[in-house]
Amino acid sequence: MSTPEENPRPTPVDVPLIHIGAPAESGGGCGDGCGCGDGYDPDGLECGLDPALAQLLAEAGLDPVQVEDIAHVAIEEDLDGGEDVTTVATVPEDSVATGDFTAREAGVVAGLRVAEAVLSIVCTDEFEVERHVEDGDRVTAGQKLLTVTTRTRDLLTGERSALNLLCRLSGIATATRAWADVLEGTKTEVRDTRKTTPGLRALEKYAVRCGGGVNHRMSLVDAALVKDNHVIAAGGVAEAFQRVRKAFPDLAIEVEVDTLEQVREVLDAGADLILLDNFTPAGTAEAVALVAGRAVLESSGRLTLDSARAYAEAGVDYLAVGALTHSSPILDIGLDFRDAAARTDGADA
Template sequence: MSSHAVSLPAELVDTVHANVAAALNEDIGSGDRTARLIPEHATASAAVICREKAILCGQAWFEACFHQIDPAVKIHWYTRDGSCIGVDQMLCEIHGNARALLTAERPALNFLQTLSSTATITRRYVEMIAGTGAVVMDTRKTLPGLRLAQKYAVSTGGGANQRNGLYDGILIKENHIAAAGGIAQVLTAAALLADGVPVQIEVENIDELQQALEAGANLILLDNFSIDMLSEAVRLSAGRAILEASGNISLDTIRSVAGTGVQRISVGGLTKHIQAVDLSMRFEWAV
């Protein structure tokens, strides 16, 4: 039984399975020795309680931790991914083999706490720029092995996803420009290699921005621009390119950044500066 279960995009189904299999292998190894303290056929029930206000994310990963160990475990949700959850709110109830519940508990909570953290901080950033027309975006600064999971969490929190990796987009940075001999040259080379993926170039000052615009760049990353520089970049671009602000973006500054008129704002902290949401699992034992 699973009420309010999340409906994942098809491309994430294999990701969930692989993430959870790796987490269980890491935690269980050759076997859960502590679980053997519990009678083999004992059953138990448990409830997951939230200790702080947050945005829930990670139901599929949470469920898979139990079901990869014992498909018969039953989970009933009282909320769903993307919902705001409050202090002392019960998120779900679980029933099944007691050993399975205890073995899956920590990996399941790890996924739910981590992904809820990314969804929660993303929602805060999104709310800070509401009404400006700008979009909050993630980066490749993700926890190793959890990139697609964290990008799902960003989407759940209301943010938008950049490229997944080095294979589905081209981001031209300082070293690429230097190696190619200049901005115009590197954009020409990238256009020949793009094969349909987006091409973005990072610039560090107004002069480089002007060169990129003159070379026909239509997606430009403004690295560590001041507010005045961002405003000037928007004026110079005049709609010729999509502009993305990046670098030292915080909850305190993002509203001012969005007010300059840039279309996109990328925030590495959505996925790397996270603090797990405080969740706990309470057990009740069958007698």
Template sequence: MYDVFQTDRLIDFWLAEDIGYCDLTAQLMIEAHEIGAFAMNARETLIVAGIDVAARIFRRYDPTLEVNVHVKDGEKIERGTVMLDVSGTARSVLTAERTVLNIVQRLSGIANLTEQYVAAMAGTKARLIDTRKTTPGLRMLEKHAVTCGGGLNHRLGLDNGVMIKDNHIAVCGGIAKAVQRARKQLPVLTKLEVECDSLAQVEEALAANVDVIMLDNMSLEDMTRAVEIVGGRVMLEASGGINLATIGAVARTGVDYISTSKINQAAACVDIGLDEAE
């Protein structure tokens, strides 16, 4: 889920960044009246993310282009699948091509990796959530890509919820004081989460009546014990040091959520190409 208005602002920036004053190659080699027809093809199996953004880029650069989308975000497709086709002024298609491919390759790469993490948690109640460690300027779309791969979004930004971390606790003089200070002006529909790095802090946060407790860089044994201590009274989130090799064991401790920045930061772009239509 993303906002079209915000997306258009990003598209304008992306196009300006890549084109500069003009696409010199296209201007020199392709006549203004020449028409072309092209297809965006998946060159590997992938989870689609950002396909509507791709179509919007073509149309925003040149509204006369005809774009037909053949797949949906969140859909798993095989190598060779035609994702969209575009026809019209050849100059326009080739000028916008790289911007289109860059964003879909990036977002689909995140969706791909997210799906692998979700699969590694199969058979547990834990749900995968992302973090704010996103590419500056791309957070909205990268978080959308996570949902395409089967994950959930954590905070979209700092104004989306209260998360009391170690430095907040240190400034306030303890978890209880930090929570009390936050509760005084907390919007009524806003969640309050506290980061804990010890079982003693878990008990303190539980007593302070928080909504979510984050178990930060805890051992599997401590996470399992934290689940027992909490007994389902609040949601538990495991975070820190989570990767594809460790997430299954963490999920089996009984936590409700597992957050990791890896699904964004470690995602490799998928292979997609724009080829002349047959």
């Protein structure tokens, strides 16, 4: 067994953090001469991204200011207050390159405009972008997704941060698409949970949408979800529901239940949604018959791609799959330079 002396606590370090939605002087938001303040953020916050790119992000349901700040955080983490020493030492300052972001395997792509945002804050000069596919598209191995022409140093410096986000989001979209495909032809939809990477929830839930899934709660304020610990604290499932209804009369309330008896209790209490936790497909069918359309039903626990169809055919409205965001493998995407002499290995850098 290790002792404290053998495994000392790490030494604290000062890390400059860029706050999401912070003003320009703190490193977030827009800088001098920002041209995108005309309507991209309804609350008046501005961003320093190209106006057209900011508009595309907004149309996709993403906050351009938040995306810009996430991009800043990713780049700052990689540079750690310094510079890309390998690139500076090996690449002439005036070198320009064209690189193709290319799928190494088949899947569904998500996060292309996010990757553009990362690159745009690194590039010191204007860069050209050619878009070959759109988020939500199915792609094949070897297919070009995005072509960028800019200073070679800038492209190399921003490559890994852009790929980290693009591969992660595309992996989530690909996994979600597999569930959506299994459920095709039924009324059941797959939806996510709050089991997301801190700071990346909006992006990861966007990736779920790209894959054909739907979002559940974006935060704790969107709707109420009464789970087992709430039930214990309140002294019963019906009591917990009634307390939430009294405190927030206009809020949608979902209640997690473990038995058919609890289904009856919360149904009689007036629950809007009922979460059937760890029910079998047969038990789910019994619950569906009992509810008879008086509440929306969602299944969670014991769910796999192999069993998803059985739960859907039992008649539930949603399958709650936390693994979409907490366990999906990345989609392998790399950056290939067209000039072989300037090539970089996007998969392993």
